[in-house]
Amino acid sequence: MRRGTTIYLYELAWILPSIAIPVGMLVALVVTAFGAGVHLPGREGRVDPTKVSLTPPFDRPGMVEVAPGRYEARIVAETWSFTPNEIRVPAGSTVTFVVTSKDVVHGFLIHGATVNVMLLPGQVARVTGRFDRPGEYPFLCHEYCGIAHHIMWGRVIVEARR
Amino acid sequence: MSAENRLTAAYLTVALVALFGGVVTGLFQALEHAGVNLYPRLAPVVQSYYHSLSLHGVLNVLVFTTFFICGFLQFMTARALGMPLASPGLGWATFWLMTAGLLLAAIPLVGNAATVLFTFYPPMKAHWAFYIGLTLVVAGTWLVTLNLALTYRAWRARNPEARTPLAAFMSLVTFVMWTIASLGIAAEMLFMLIPWSLGLIGGTDALLARALFWFTGHPIVYFWLLPAYVSWYTLLPRQAGGRLFSDPLARVSFILFLILSIPIGFHHQFTDPGIEEGWKLLHAFLTFAVFFPSLLTFFNVVASLETGARARGGRGWVAWFGKLPWGDPSVAAQVLAMLLFAFGGIGGLINASFNLNLVVHNTAWIPGHLHLTVGTAVTLSFMGITYWLVPFLRGRSLWSRRLALAQVWLWFVGMAIFSHALHRLGLMGMPRRTMIGASAYLQPSWEKVLPLVGIGGTILSVSALLYFLNLVLTLVASRQPAPAAPEFAQALSGPEHAPAILDRWRPWLALAVVLILIAYGPTLVRLAVTTPLSTPGLRVW
Numbered sequence: 001m002r003r004g005t006t007i008y009l010y011e012l013a014w015i016l017p018s019i020a021i022p023v024g025m026l027v028a029l030v031v032t033a034f035g036a037g038v039h040l041p042g043r044e045g046r047v048d049p050t051k052v053s054l055t056p057p058f059d060r061p062g063m064v065e066v067a068p069g070r071y072e073a074r075i076v077a078e079t080w081s082f083t084p085n086e087i088r089v090p091a092g093s094t095v096t097f098v099v100t101s102k103d104v105v106h107g108f109l110i111h112g113a114t115v116n117v118m119l120l121p122g123q124v125a126r127v128t129g130r131f132d133r134p135g136e137y138p139f140l141c142h143e144y145c146g147i148a149h150h151i152m153w154g155r156v157i158v159e160a161r162r
Numbered sequence: 163m164s165a166e167n168r169l170t171a172a173y174l175t176v177a178l179v180a181l182f183g184g185v186v187t188g189l190f191q192a193l194e195h196a197g198v199n200l201y202p203r204l205a206p207v208v209q210s211y212y213h214s215l216s217l218h219g220v221l222n223v224l225v226f227t228t229f230f231i232c233g234f235l236q237f238m239t240a241r242a243l244g245m246p247l248a249s250p251g252l253g254w255a256t257f258w259l260m261t262a263g264l265l266l267a268a269i270p271l272v273g274n275a276a277t278v279l280f281t282f283y284p285p286m287k288a289h290w291a292f293y294i295g296l297t298l299v300v301a302g303t304w305l306v307t308l309n310l311a312l313t314y315r316a317w318r319a320r321n322p323e324a325r326t327p328l329a330a331f332m333s334l335v336t337f338v339m340w341t342i343a344s345l346g347i348a349a350e351m352l353f354m355l356i357p358w359s360l361g362l363i364g365g366t367d368a369l370l371a372r373a374l375f376w377f378t379g380h381p382i383v384y385f386w387l388l389p390a391y392v393s394w395y396t397l398l399p400r401q402a403g404g405r406l407f408s409d410p411l412a413r414v415s416f417i418l419f420l421i422l423s424i425p426i427g428f429h430h431q432f433t434d435p436g437i438e439e440g441w442k443l444l445h446a447f448l449t450f451a452v453f454f455p456s457l458l459t460f461f462n463v464v465a466s467l468e469t470g471a472r473a474r475g476g477r478g479w480v481a482w483f484g485k486l487p488w489g490d491p492s493v494a495a496q497v498l499a500m501l502l503f504a505f506g507g508i509g510g511l512i513n514a515s516f517n518l519n520l521v522v523h524n525t526a527w528i529p530g531h532l533h534l535t536v537g538t539a540v541t542l543s544f545m546g547i548t549y550w551l552v553p554f555l556r557g558r559s560l561w562s563r564r565l566a567l568a569q570v571w572l573w574f575v576g577m578a579i580f581s582h583a584l585h586r587l588g589l590m591g592m593p594r595r596t597m598i599g600a601s602a603y604l605q606p607s608w609e610k611v612l613p614l615v616g617i618g619g620t621i622l623s624v625s626a627l628l629y630f631l632n633l634v635l636t637l638v639a640s641r642q643p644a645p646a647a648p649e650f651a652q653a654l655s656g657p658e659h660a661p662a663i664l665d666r667w668r669p670w671l672a673l674a675v676v677l678i679l680i681a682y683g684p685t686l687v688r689l690a691v692t693t694p695l696s697t698p699g700l701r702v703w
Contacts, residue, residue, distance in 0.1 A: 011408050011655065014465070018457035025511065026450045033517040040442055040516065041435040049697050079702050103700055105283045105368050107524050111591045111605075116520045118434045120368040121285060121697045125435040138603045142524040142593035144279055146286070146702025147210060150601040 041117050041125055044098075049121035052076055052102045063087055071095045075154075077119045078102040079146050082139070085154030089131055090161050096128045107142035110156060118143065134160040163555065165250040166240045171555045172257055173233025174548065176264065177226050178633070181541075184222030185626040187214045192580065192619020194599050195612050209274045211597040212703055219280030220271060223536055225264060227386045228299060230544050232260070232306050234389055234551070235333040239310050242329035242396075242650065248312035256305040263298025266291050277703040279595060281375065282355070284366040287699030290359035297351045300344050307337040325657040325665055328409055329396040329650060335416045336388040338667075339381060342674065343424050346377025358699060365696040369436045370689045376427035377682060384423040386536050388416070390543035394463045394496060400651035401493050402486055404470025407462050409653035410660035415462070417664065418455035421674045422448060425681030429514045433523050441685055442516065448681060449514035456507060460500075467497065469654065491566035492648075495546025498574040499539050502581070506534030509585065527588025529595070530581045538577050542570070545629055550647055552633055559642040561635035565628055572625035580618025583611050 032038075052058045057074045061083045064072045073095055076083045089095055099108055099119050106119040113129035119141075131137065141152035163171070190200050191214055201211055208214045240247055247253050270276040270289035278288045314326070314334055326334075350371055357363045399406045406412065428445035431437055468482055476482030487493050509531040512518045522528065553560045560566060592598065592608050599612075663669065 008655070008659070010465075011411050014411070014458065014461040018454050018461065021457060022450045022453040025453075026447065029446070029450075029515050029517065033515075036517070038517040038520065040432050040439050040520075042437070042439045044435055046436075079700075101368075104286045104702055105372075107593070109524065109591060109593065114520060116433055116523050118431075118524075120372070120435065122367055122693075123369055123434075123436040138605075140593060140601075140603050142596070143283075144212065144215075144595045146700075147212060147277075149212070150597045153601075153603045 038114075041127060044124040044126045046122055047100050047124055049100075049102055052100060057098060058100060063089070066096075069093055073097045075099045075108075076102060077106040077108070077141065077152075079104060080141070080148040080152040082141075082152065082154040086157065087155070088157045088159060091134045091158050092132055092161065093158070094128060094130050095156070096126060099125045099127075104145050105143050106145050106152070108139060109142045110137050110139040112137050113156070115139070116142075131156065131158040134158045163557075164246070165253070166237055166247055167555055169247075169250070169253050169257060170233040170237040170551075173229045173236075174552070174555070176261060177229035177233065178548075178630070180221040180225035180229065182626075182630060184218050184226060185623060187218040187221070189619055189623040190214050191218060192622075193616050194597060196614075196616020196619075197599055197612065198616065199599055210277070210703065211600075212279070213274050213277045215595060216271060216277045216279050220267075222541075223386070223532075224280055224296070224299075227536065227540065228303065229260070229264075231336070231385065231389045232257075232303065234544075234547065235336060235392065236306065236310065237551075238392060238396075239313060239330045239333045242327040242333075243313065243317045245313065245317055247309055248316050249309055252305060252309050252312075256302050256309065259305070260299050260302030263295045263302065265295070266298065267293075267295025269295075274703070281379070283375070284355060284358070284368060284371045285697045285699045287359060287701055290356065293351055293355045293359055297348065297356065300348060300351075303337070303344065304341055307341045310334055310337055325660070327650070328406075328412060328653075328657065329392055331413060331665070332388065332392045332395065332416050335420050336385065336392070338671070339388070339420045339423055339674075340385040342678070343378050343381035343385065346374045346427075347379075350374035350378075354695065358695075363695055365694075365698050367689075367693045367695055367697055369434060370693045370695075372431060372434060373427075373437070373682075373686060373689055376430040377424070377686075378427075380427040380430060381423040383535065384419055386540045388419060390496075390499070390540050391416075391459055391463075393543060393547050394459075394500070395466075396650050397648045398463070398493065398496055398651070399466035399470060401490065401648050402467050402470030402497075403474050404466055404468070404472075404651075406651045406653040407465035407469065408655040409657045410655060410664065411458055411462050413657075413660055413664045415455035415458040417670050418458075419452070420670055421677060422452040422455070424674065425677045426452060426514075427682075428685075429519070432516065432519045436689075437685055441681070444681055446514060446516045448677070450511075453507075453511060460504070460507070463500065466651070489563070489567070491560075491563060491570050492546045492549040494567060495549065495570040495573075496543045498570060499542035499546065502534050502542075502574065502577060503539035505581075506531060506539055509534065522588050524594055525588035526584045526592045526594050530584030530588055533577060533581050533584070538573070538581075542573050542577075545573070546570070548633065550645075553636055553640070553644040554647040556637055556640075557644050558636060558640035559644050561632050561640045565632050569625050569628040569632065572621055572628070576618050576621030576625055578618075579614055580622060583614035583618060586611050587615075 101119040101121045109116045115129040117125045117127045137156040270292045276288035276292035278286045395412045426449040429449050471482040471485040474485045476485030
């Protein structure tokens with residue numbers, strides 16, 4: 001019996017760190033996520049994928065300045081292109097991307113910005129990125145969408161303020 | 163050969179043929195990333211990079227794993243309980259059902275009519291035979307669960323008071339967990355993809371399909387991993403000359419896997435629009451909870467290996483590690499698999515992290531991670547298992563122990579290079595599952611690392627070639643009789659120290675179902691009720 005008890009203490013010595021490590025990491029995660037104001041895409045509404053080009057705001061893809069320094073980019077994804085595939089904003093802008101897909105599942109990842117979202121036909125995706133440094137930020141489709149998936153991309157061009 | 167052994171041999175044969183196909187196609191992809199595009203020359207057989215990628219994914223993670231696991235765990239259960247399977251007839255009917263399903267799915271897959279990758283997200287539309295074939299394979303796994311449960315019940319009737327032998331308990335937990343988990347993919351197939359591909363309904367929906375897919379798609383990772391854990395817990399300690407550190411802790415960790423493997427699938431959909439952030443956060447929490455049994459497993463298995471190494475004269479805090487029986491390829495394979503799996507576990511936590519996931523989602527980081535987990539922890543462990551199991555089934559010794567050791571180390575080195583490169587490329591924003599060499603946005607920073615993908619992939623292919631060579635020569639050329647199969651490990655803290663509730667099923671199953679209902683219920687019901695199945699299908703390859 002004594003031997004069983006001894007082993008039990010050793011077991012406890014493993015159980016406690018096995019609980020403490022994930023709990024500690026989870027706390028760190030929650031603090032950093034909410035402290036930095038990171039948000040994931042949520043419910044932004046549906047759009048009939050067969051009527052995207054008739055449904056606002058996707059009937060007129062492009063950029064709109066919604067407030068000084070704040071833009072909304074309405075983008076339509078389809079095999080194998082983004083419309084528009086080039087967006088110009090001045091440095092220091094905050095851009096909200098409102099994107100959907102007309103056909104299959106696509107993705108939307110902007111290099112050098114914190115924008116990474118799935119584009120599902122039927123769903124509106126809304127994500128926001130901030131562009132402080134002038135330069136070219138390629139955005140690309142990161143979900144397999146067919147034989148020419150690897151040519152589906154575009155650019156955010158951030159221009160220096162004059 | 164006994165009935166179970168023949169059945170196991172049949173499953174292993176299909177599994178290893180699939181693995182071979184998956185390895186060959188994988189090499190083409192790795193070379194493509196390194197700038198060597200072989201696809202124009204492969205054209206009549208492998209028609210594109212994405213055709214190759216579909217073959218690689220389906221053959222390796224769906225076919226190889228599933229068939230190996232069905233063969234291995236039926237073998238282990240019968241051996242642990244010391245009795246034959248309840249119904250050998252059912253066992254064979256199941257095998258043929260699964261094989262028929264596989265062949266049905268293989269026709270469009272090989273013929274480039276199902277180039278939809280192993281995730282087959284609609285509205286990308288494959289040939290109906292692909293969906294029906296895969297569904298038959300899944301239905302076959304349910305019959306394996308049934309046969310294992312009947313066998314367990316027969317054993318329980320004869321041994322009402324005894325604790326379930328550990329290997330049988332773990333095998334049963336694995337299949338019961340999988341059976342619940344696979345309901346998601348079954349629903350996706352039966353109510354969406356199959357009627358849609360047959361033209362009975364006009365459309366489908368991407369979000370609902372993805373939610374059902376990932377209901378199964380995360381726990382399927384545990385369906386792959388737990389059989390490797392069965393070997394690590396119940397055989398490997400003894401193969402290493404030691405004892406299992408704690409039998410009760412092993413049972414606790416498997417029960418926690420049963421409860422926690424499923425209600426965490428949204429961490430694959432963190433970036434999907436259409437699912438509330440709150441539910442995603444809950445799934446992130448529960449994913450961290452499943453890290454608890456993973457850590458228990460890690461500590462328990464390493465402590466068991468340590469008893470073996472110390473019994474062999476190992477000393478010191480870390481130096482004992484060198485005293486493991488490194489000359490045994492079965493042990494070397496599984497210990498090296500664990501070493502790389504430690505990094506797979508750390509990467510998995512990053513993927514599961516609500517915010518860090520935004521950096522790595524759908525980048526090359528993910529296949530980098532997947533090749534450490536299923537491509538090494540699972541595959542290299544399964545290779546280690548076959549180094550005793552195939553000789554045992556054949557009745558001949560392994561053709562060459564040295565060749566096997568070389569193979570195991572090559573896999574370790576090749577995977578370290580390959581996976582490291584993919585992780586780095588992912589952090590540089592390179593997308594996964596993309597024909598990068600032909601991409602319109604190839605970045606100079608990626609081009610410096612991409613050759614490593616080709617080098618790692620080539621080393622892995624050489625390793626796989628040596629593996630198959632050794633097995634084939636074992637079957638046809640080996641003359642020595644096989645050594646005995648490894649016996650189950652004794653435990654330092656045995657099952658008699660475990661509380662009796664660990665040997666009961668109903669409370670744990672009830673808890674699992676409640677957690678699934680909480681984590682998935684509201685979202686799945688909302689999606690099922692409000693989603694019009696109206697998105698038309700497309701063939702985009």
